[in-house]
Amino acid sequence: MTIDAVLTRIDAELPQAIDRLMELLRIPSISTDPAWKGDCARAADWLVKELTSLGFKAEIRPTPGHPMVVARHEGPGPHLLFYGHYDVQPVDPLNLWTREPFDPAIEETANGPVIRGRGSSDDKGQLMTFLEACRAYKDVNGTLPGNLTIFFEGEEESGSPSLIPFLQANKDELSCDLALICDTSMVSPGVPSIAGQLRGMLKEEFTLHGPRIDLHSGHYGGPALNPLREISKLIASFHDEDGRVAVEGFYEGVHEVPEELKRQWENCGFDEAEYLAHAGMTVAHGEAGYSTLEQQWARPTLEINGLWGGYQGAGSKTVIPAEAHCKITCRLVGDMDPAKVRAAVRRHVEAHLPVDARVTWDSDLDGAPAAVMNTARPEFEAARQALSDEWNREAVIVGMGGSIPIAYYFKSILGMDAMLIGYANDDDAIHSPNEKYDVKSFHKGIRSWARVLDRIAK
Amino acid sequence: MTIDAVLTRIDAELPQAIDRLMELLRIPSISTDPAWKGDCARAADWLVKELTSLGFKAEIRPTPGHPMVVARHEGPGPHLLFYGHYDVQPVDPLNLWTREPFDPAIEETANGPVIRGRGSSDDKGQLMTFLEACRAYKDVNGTLPGNLTIFFEGEEESGSPSLIPFLQANKDELSCDLALICDTSMVSPGVPSIAGQLRGMLKEEFTLHGPRIDLHSGHYGGPALNPLREISKLIASFHDEDGRVAVEGFYEGVHEVPEELKRQWENCGFDEAEYLAHAGMTVAHGEAGYSTLEQQWARPTLEINGLWGGYQGAGSKTVIPAEAHCKITCRLVGDMDPAKVRAAVRRHVEAHLPVDARVTWDSDLDGAPAAVMNTARPEFEAARQALSDEWNREAVIVGMGGSIPIAYYFKSILGMDAMLIGYANDDDAIHSPNEKYDVKSFHKGIRSWARVLDRIAK
Known part of the structure; x- marks a missing residue:
């Protein structure tokens, strides 16, 4: 069976995959500060080179701000667009970091090894899970999986000023059957999560x-x-x-949350006590009659x-x-x-x-407006099964309290549904000092995409 | 009658009195900014020289901040203490002034001539009304009126940090029968006002x-x-x-305002419409059931x-x-x-x-706490008569919405009642650019003190 060979290849190749991620993490592609403009371009170039070496037809696409990266592999099956962003947040306050933000390293922690460095989780580590899954697939099968477009932006952390015009100007090229977005976290460590609704x-x-x-x-x-x-x-x-x-x-x-979805949420592993305690609270202060998760995701x-x-x-x-x-x-x-x-x-x-x-x-x-995913699409069920297989835990369609405008723009400008799968954890300290990405997130994230692609990319 | 001669002398001497005030106004005695420390000392010295020339035994009294001025004239009658302050507010924003703040001049306005300059009203012009009344009295009678202590501070506009320790350290010397304070305004132009209560x-x-x-x-x-x-x-x-x-x-x-006092307030010339309009309001927004003046003075x-x-x-x-x-x-x-x-x-x-x-x-x-004056003292009725004579308008015991801590400290530290009489008008722009003092306030203020002293200082 092909997928087993791909997974074995991913396991064997993990050290090299981490080395490649480290290379990307060493580029200080802070998008909000013009001082790092050249580094943003360097990160985009690095990705084009990487995608090209994987067999994509990849290009830099200039914008008035930082460049977009677009890559194409024509193949069989539904046309999938994968989205991520190569820019990162600023690093201040620098004195709170335990190491140089752009000198990443593996560190051992009580919860296992982590990749420490700015962008390790948001979003370089996450976007590389997809590229490494493609690489392993190609190593085993001799070709990239399915029919893919890759789309990376470099302004996500600074308000995406070029995004809407770029989507409008490249509507035909970027309007695919489904967008895959890897910029979200798991509802709880070890619980594979697909975002079904964003506020x-x-x-x-x-x-x-x-x-x-x-x-x-x-x-x-x-x-x-x-x-x-x-x-x-x-x-x-x-x-x-x-x-x-x-x-x-x-x-x-x-709308009220459907009973079926409410039941999934009740069993999604969300640790309410820890969530509240993290904020120094003992109770949820939102609308009476709604659970903490509903208050956060659906109200x-x-x-x-x-x-x-x-x-x-x-x-x-x-x-x-x-x-x-x-x-x-x-x-x-x-x-x-x-x-x-x-x-x-x-x-x-x-x-x-x-x-x-x-x-x-x-x-x-x-x-x-809110982005409500079309979770009735068969790809969602396929992804749920793939993720459940990988994590030995039933995957959950979760909500998200935050807003990821890209999903809304894909729908409103390109008419394209999106499926958001991410492997970050809430303690990754994205946007904060000492950002990290669990090696487990990276490793199993790559394996997860291989399994998802195996089910939907053909 | 002595008082007529004194008043005649005041009228004749007005140009010279204005010249003297101008001299004091030219000293930029801004107390809050250390850059002007030397000028504060110069203003205190100027007052000591002036008081000495009038026959007072006058001294500079150093403090950790700006000096106090204390002057004494022993004579018959109740021991009266006159208080004022020689320091002034800063002048920024300087660009809004129509002349140099410390280059004072007489300017003609639609409401008559004014003395324009920082401190003209608050409080140099007001304190000089008392000194000029003393001068005219002495010119006519050959001696100063009654039994007087003069007490000027130089930190009123910067929180009076030295005041309480100074009062405590000089309790015996400064505890007189009654304090006279000239640092307030008239309830309405031309309406002589004695402050009966301060919040x-x-x-x-x-x-x-x-x-x-x-x-x-x-x-x-x-x-x-x-x-x-x-x-x-x-x-x-x-x-x-x-x-x-x-x-x-x-x-x-x-406590509710006594009916008799309420009646006085109703007829005190307070222009409610103008007061509200100045603030851009059409109604009073305070406690229902209380007049605008009660809301401001007594609630x-x-x-x-x-x-x-x-x-x-x-x-x-x-x-x-x-x-x-x-x-x-x-x-x-x-x-x-x-x-x-x-x-x-x-x-x-x-x-x-x-x-x-x-x-x-x-x-x-x-x-x-609030400072509620002992208006039952005979000096209040005497002052009311004196002021009514001068202004051809019945004098009023008014309230004040603001807080003048000195009256409270005189009572709590020295056990001394105070009577606050001032001739400023609400449009004097104290603390603001283009401060002025009406020549009428200055002239009739001097005459008022002469009449008040004539009634109570002997």
Whole structure:
């Protein structure tokens, strides 16, 4: 049986696969800081060389920002697009790192060996699992598996400014049958996870204007409208006593989680106590009547991310400020329409303003609906079986509280469904000092893709 | 009659009196900035020289900060202490001044001539009204009026750090029968005003701690306790629907304004519409059932002066911050005890904390009770008559929304009542660019003190 030979090859080749990953990790491809622009290009070049050596027809595609990498292998079966990103987060605060972020190494830990270094998990280690699976497949079979397009971007950690225009300009080339995305984590260590739904996001910011000018709290305290008090009352009015968003129309398009999926989630190995304890909490503070996982994956939120006004320095200042400010993000689920939610939030705020107050809105903040995967596609069941075989544990269709806009754009711009499979763990410290990727994640990740490709790429 | 001769002398001497004030105004005695330390000393020296030439026994009294000026004239009658301060506010933003702040001049305006320059109103112009009244009295009578101690400080605009130790160390010398303070304004232009009550102040600051660390609003949004939301709910809970402070025990020691005083206030010339319009308001937002003046002068407040947490930069950040912060000042009236109010506020906050949250308090912030003048003293009625004679308008015992700690310290440390009479107007722009003092305030202020001294200093 071919797959066994491929898996054996993967096991034998692991040290070399790790060496190749290390090469890529040594390139400091920080996308947000122009100082590293040349290194981003170097990482893209490295990938093109690697893909070419594997038999792909691979190219750099320049953008106004960092280059895209596109590679093509024509073969039988459904046309699959694999997505990852080669750029990484900045490394500050550098003093909290236990080693140079771009001098990666294997380190032994209580939970087994890890690959330590910036990008080891997010996303270089993850994207290399796919390339190494392709390599092993080719080593054994003499050809790459199936009908593949590889698409890597270098701006994921800096807002992907070139992504939408690039997808629009290369719509025909990039519109495949299904996208595979490896940029997510497992719900719990050892539990293979396929993301079935990602929450969307709406950003808002407003300023509540009260007095014409900053006032003295002696001369005006009492008669004056205090914007800090008024914005607090407004924010308090956003939720009811049960933690439910009290904005009229907010829940339009929200669906309850199907019982079958709820049962999967209940048995997905999610460690609620550890999740809460990590944040220093003893209970979940979201909507009453919903489990912690539902609150995180399947329920919308109206979250205050920033709040400020008046005096913030040392000591005291007897000021009643003219303004107060608030930054909001709403996480969206199901069929919630960002434009409608925005209108509902704004109506709520306007309706709750006291006399002599007015509000202005930041008009530059965007929104994207939730990405709900088409989990009825046969590839999802095939992947579930493949992952279950590899991890000796039933794979789970999980939700994700965060937003990965790429899945939404693949659907809205290219009309392409996506399947998100990743092998990261929650303790990988992505975006933080001492990022790591378990050797187990890397090794079994490669094997997982080999098994998935074996089932769906032909 | 002696007083007529003194008043005539004041009128004749006005140009020279203005020249002397200009000399003092040219000294940039900004107390808060060490760069001007030498000028503060120069202003104190100038006053000692001036007082000595008037026949006072005047001295510089060094402190760890800027020097005090103490002058003495022994004579018949009650021992009166006159207080003022020779230091001034900084002048920034300098570009908003229409002339050099320390190059004062007479300017003609629609409301008559004004003396323009930093300190013209606060407090050099005001304190000089007293000295010029003394000068005219001496010119006519050959001796200074009554039994006088003059006490000037140079740190009023920078928190008076040396004041309390100085009062304690010089208790015997400075404990007189009554203090006269000239650092206040008239309730309305042309309406002579004696301050009968000043609100006290309590300062508080707290931090609401929620999650152990900043959280990602995707991964934790929903289950997470959000300190920004919780602090908003807390602040919203501080007041009820009628604008009344909803903290249990807060109103202990608050008294209703006596009907007689309320009637005086109703006829004191306070222009409510202009007061509100100046702040861009159409209604008073304080406690229902109390007039705007009562809200400002006679009712306590719990005011939010600063509020912050989370992300305040450009764009959006998907953070649930670990902490939120709030600065509070309470204005106190009547017999409210700052320590009790502090305890009540803290109890309220603690009682309203959700599970998984805790609060820490800044322990360095002070408080002082309201200063309620002993208006039953005969000097108040004498001063009312004197002021009414000068301004052809019945003088009013007003309240003040602000806090002038000196009156409280005179009482608590020296056991001395105080009477606050000032001639400033609300449009004097004290602490702001283009400070001015009406020539009328200066001229009639000198005449007013002459009349008051004529009635009480013998």
